[in-house]
Amino acid sequence: MRADSCSLTFSRLSSSMTPAATLLMLLFLLSGCKTEQDSEDPVIIGVPPEDAYLGVEYAYNFGATDKDNILDYSLTNAPSWLALEGLNNDARQGIIMRGVPGITGGQRGRDDLGRTTRINLVGNDRDTLGAQPFSIEVQENQLSVVSQDYSEAPPEADENDGDGEGDGNEEEEKPDFQCERPYVGEPGEHTYSVNLYDDEGAFTETSEKTSVTRPVLVQVNLDQPSVTRIKVAFELRSNFDPNRCDKGFSPTHQRCDAGLANSDEAIIGRDIVALGSGSAPALPGPEYVEYQQDADGLYTKGVLTLEPGITECYVRLEVIDDLEPERLEAFRFALTEVRSGIAGLGPSNGGVREPLRIEDNEPTVSLQTERGGKRDVINLGSATDYVARIEGDREEIYHAKISAQEGSDAVQGTDFFLKLETSPGSDVWEEADLIDFPVGTDEVSFRVETPDAGSYTNDEANDRFVLLGLDTHYQAGRNNHAAALPDNELRININELDGLPQVGSQTDFVPTDMAMGQNGRLFLVGYDTSTGDEPVVRVFDQKGNLVTEKTLFAGGISRDAPPVIATGEREIEIGGEDVQRYEFAVAFGAETDSDGSPTPGNINIISQRWFFDTALAPADYAQDWQLVSGSDQDDLPRWVGIAPNSGNVLVSGVTLGILEAGDTLNGRFGSFIQRIDTQQDGAALVPEVAWTRKVESVSHDERVVGGGIQNSAPIVIGDTSGSVEGESQFGGRDAFFYSALRADGDIDVQQAGTGADENLADGFFSVGNVWLVGNSNGNYRVTTEQGVKVLRRDATASAAGFLLGYTSAGSAAEAYLINDDGDQSEEELRAAMIFDGDLVAAGSTTGVLTDNAAVQSNTLADPAIFRRDRQPERDDDDSVIDNPAFQWDQQIAVDDPGTGVIEALVNYRDDEITALVKRQTGSETVWTLNLFSAEGDPVNTSP
Incomplete structure (x- = not known):
């Protein structure tokens, strides 16, 4: 070897x-x-x-x-x-x-x-x-606790955590490393003391209560199987401190026991207990858990024994099903000492303290309109009934105190009053705000009243509003008082516009576009027929008062290119300080050049930017600059916008001329987009065209109906019967949209439609989508085919409106129909917008959209407004549940043989819908401002 x-x-x-x-x-x-x-x-x-x-x-x-x-x-x-x-x-x-x-x-x-x-x-x-x-x-062989949330509510039948004793369930074979699960098949019982308070929250007395408890399991794990028996002590802990009070209060008080500092803390012995005082007969304890009493005689601690080889064991606790509204409350399950055996308690062996939480199961109360909505408008000197609805299991009477929530600027008792019926059905109302829900009563009406205009004062520009919800400070810590749903207030706007203001007629001011500006100011732009079609902007406040009127140009406009307007707000630096700058931009066409000389037969673009100048006395709007631009042919602006950060003005429309190198004269209207920057010239601001881009269709005119801004880049929206920049044509008249970022580079055009005609009336960009608003004889839908969303159409028997949502990359996303239920009348759309996340569209109808007899009397076109729910509630079979608060059709009566149409819409804070209504009776044509609530109810009435 x-x-x-x-x-x-x-x-x-x-x-x-x-x-x-x-x-x-x-x-x-x-x-x-x-x-x-x-x-x-x-x-x-x-x-x-x-x-x-x-x-x-x-x-x-x-x-x-x-x-x-x-x-x-x-x-x-x-x-x-x-x-x-x-x-x-x-x-x-x-x-x-x-x-x-x-x-x-x-x-x-x-x-x-x-x-x-x-x-x-x-x-x-x-x-x-x-x-x-x-x-x-x-x-160390570490002990740990599994964190989770528990609930006062009983578990579902198929979620019972019992071990099979008494519940009839066949128990699965238990792994060798697990303890036997404690029995949780029955509720327990616990007696405890609670504080009672008067209406102001001051302590009055202590009351003893007995409540059902819900057994829950806390899982304790040992990292590795030990060769010896391990005994570890446990106890329940909480940061609740009755001496910790809201500012201005001292113990003993409701604003201490249930104040902000304690609102998220469970009370040991009242919200959670290790073993209920009356639970032993119904909930036999496992041999490996020994419950122990604390100094108050409550079972809030004990000792858990893990036999050799066991790495997963359980301590049964009991959540007390009290009758108080509570938030998600925290407590800690602490492993405090290893009494025998060897095991680790945390990294420094100082103990394991795992946070656990308890969810409340008290009935909840929500406030809403009678149709189930969450927004409304109320006029001065009027009263409106609303509904308080309670949900959840209960066996006793419950109460709910309603009040104005944080964020409201209307004051209860001054700007509005809450009233309740003295007895159900009596129709006798008295000022009160504490609602009772007897067993079997799930809905109770309450009333909101406002003072008349003579006793109401509001010096602010905006309307006041109230957010109604439960008075959680009052409810907290009180038995048999319902809980509030988070972020679920009822918002009510107090409207001060009395009557139906006429804002235009064919004999003087003809409004052509509308925008909402700072502090709820409404901007109407148009032209004055009595002064040779001079362009004019009129600004109204929320009370309907004319704040200012400005003549935009000393000369007449071309009616082929009427004024369009946009408002903007941005932060700028002046003298080292950040200030808000309020602006508006207008664009219109006129047969004049930059020197003011006439250009007969050649319409040029006139663009202006104005700002709110607080240096004026009184503060008013002043012009920053004016720019005349265009080609040797007609240039017709159709949309204007203000970039939100730079203040650059963006103008789009159609042109017959040459606006950039490479354009050709072909006798067809092509669309264009122009960016106008602002430069400093000494103390003055001057405009400068940064670039202009033109997009054409093959052999067909283009129309521009609207636009938008995405990340400071303008979006052009229009339609044509041709192929736009080589895009595939669907057939008939198609919609198109595109965005331009700079003077050069390719423009990515998106063409949209079906084999039929899609005639657009409006278009805008919002909530991530390009919205196409138009009219046809079709019902549209978006389907997924081979993994791609596409637009499909079925024919309708009558003319109808459509609302189509596309991503900016050109993918179909949403489609909505505007049509009468019987598919018999003609509905035509003129304008649309986003309101509270949904779509609101307007135009006219020749049918009957309501049960109002006055509306049914007219056989001609009436103004009409529509709301479409973009996130409808669905039932178990995925069918849409009709909700009249979020999806409705509203028709405005015009006396026969008159006609009417809504030409423009603006959104006031998601509180009110403002519509520009054109009425024509005989030889007279007038425009009015009509307000609608979120549920389509007319707000202001005829003068």
Whole structure:
């Protein structure tokens, strides 16, 4: 047999040395020997795990090979708790190493923690030897608690956590590492004390209550199976402090016990308890849990025993089903001390404190309109009834106090009054705000009244509004009081516009566009027929008063290019301070050049930007600049916008001329977009055309009906019967839209439609979509075909309106129909907008959309307005649930033989819909401002 130099050296020297010297020589040689061995040398097979745990058996079965002899084994530099099963192994070439840190080798406990390196298992056959070095780190065997939320509500039948005793369920086979789950098949019972308060929240007395409890399980895990029984103490803890009060209050008071500082804290013994005072008969405890009483005699702590080998165990707690409205309340389940065995309590062994939470199950009350909506408008000197609706299981009378919520600017008792019926059905109302819900009554009406205009004062420009909800300060901590749903207020706007203001007629001011500006100011732009069609802007406040009127241009406009308007608001720096700058921009066409000289037969674009100048006395709008631009042919603006950050003015429309290099004269209208920047010239601001882009269709005119701004880039929206910039044509008249970012580069045009005609009337960009508003004889839908969303159309029997939503990349997203239920009358759309997340469109109808007899009397076109729910509620079979608060059709009566149409819409704070209504009776044509609520109800009435 051949041996390496280390083996030979050891063989020659060991015979002449004492055993101690032999061991020292062995260690010396092992440290210097090469690791590669000949096949005849002993080889130790295996690498033991490096991790060991206190109280947990550590064992490893080494293998070994040696052709000549049975090996002798020894451990060197091993911790005291680790040993070999025997020095000689007569059965096989291997050895088992085992031990229990903290227990074997002298029961050193935590003194065995730490890392031991350069441990060696040595095997020798008296001639040669082999060795395997390794390291072991002893760690704590950690206890932990699984965090979760619990509820006062009873569990669903199929979610019962019972162990099968008494619940009739067949129990699955329990894994060996788990404790038996405690019984939770029945509710428990607990008696406790609560504080009572007067209407102001002052403490009056203490009352004893007995409530049902809901058993819940807290899961406690041990990282590794221990060889010894572990007993660990636990207790319930909370940050609740009755001496912590809201500002201005002192104990004992409702605003301490249920104040802001304590509103998220569970009260131990009143919200959660380890074992209810009357629960023992119904909820027998497991043998491995011992419940213990605290200083108040409540079972809020105890000892959990984990038998050897168990790594998952449970402590049953009881959530108290009280009758108080509460938020999500937190408490802590703490493991405080290991009474026997060895286990770790957290990284520093100072304890485990896991946060747990309790969800309330008290009935909730929501306030809403009689149609189920959350927004309304109320006029001065009027009263409107609303509904308080309670939901949730209850067996007793419940109460709900309603009040104005934070954020309201209307004051209860001054700007509005809350009233309740003295008895159901009496129609006698008195000022009150505490609603009672007897058992069996789920809805109670309440009334909101406003003072008449003579006793109401509001010096602010905006209307006042109230957010109605539950008075949570009053409700908190009171038994039999309902909980409020978060972010679920009823918003009521107090309208001050009395009557139906006439804002235009064909004999003087003809309005052509409308926009909403700062503080609810309404901007109407148009032209004055009595002064030769001079363009004019009129600004009204929310009370209907004319704030200012500005003549925009000393000359007549072209009626082929009437004025359009946009408002803007941005933050600018003046004198080192940030201030709000309010602006509006207008664009219109006129047969004049930049010098004011006439250009007969050639319509140019006149663009202006104005700002609200607070330096004027009184503050008023002043012009920043005016720009006349265009080609040698007709240029007709159709939309204007203001970039939100830069204040650049964006104008789009159609042109017959050449606006940029490469354009050709072809006798067709092509669409264009122009960006106008503002430059400083001394103390003055001057306009400068940054660029103009033109887009044409093959062999057909284009129309521009609207536009928008996405990330400061303008979007042009229109329609044509041709192919736009080479895009595929769907057939008939198609819609198109595109965005331009700079003077050069390709423009990505999106063409949209079906094989029929899609005639657009309006278009805008909002909430991430390009919205196409138009009219046809079709019902549109968006379907997914081969993974792509596409627009599809079915024919309707009568003319109808449509609202189509597209992504800016050209994918169809949403489609809505505007049509009468019988598909018999003609509906025509003129304008649309987003209101409270939904779509509101307007135009006219020749049909009967309402049950109003006055409306039914007219056989001609009446003004009409429509709302479409973009996120409707659905039932179990995915059918849409009709909600009249969010989807409705409204028709405005015009006496026969008159006609009417809504020409423009603006949104006032998602509170009111403002419509510009054109009425024509005989030879007279007038325009009025009509207000509508979120549910389509007319707000202002005829003068």
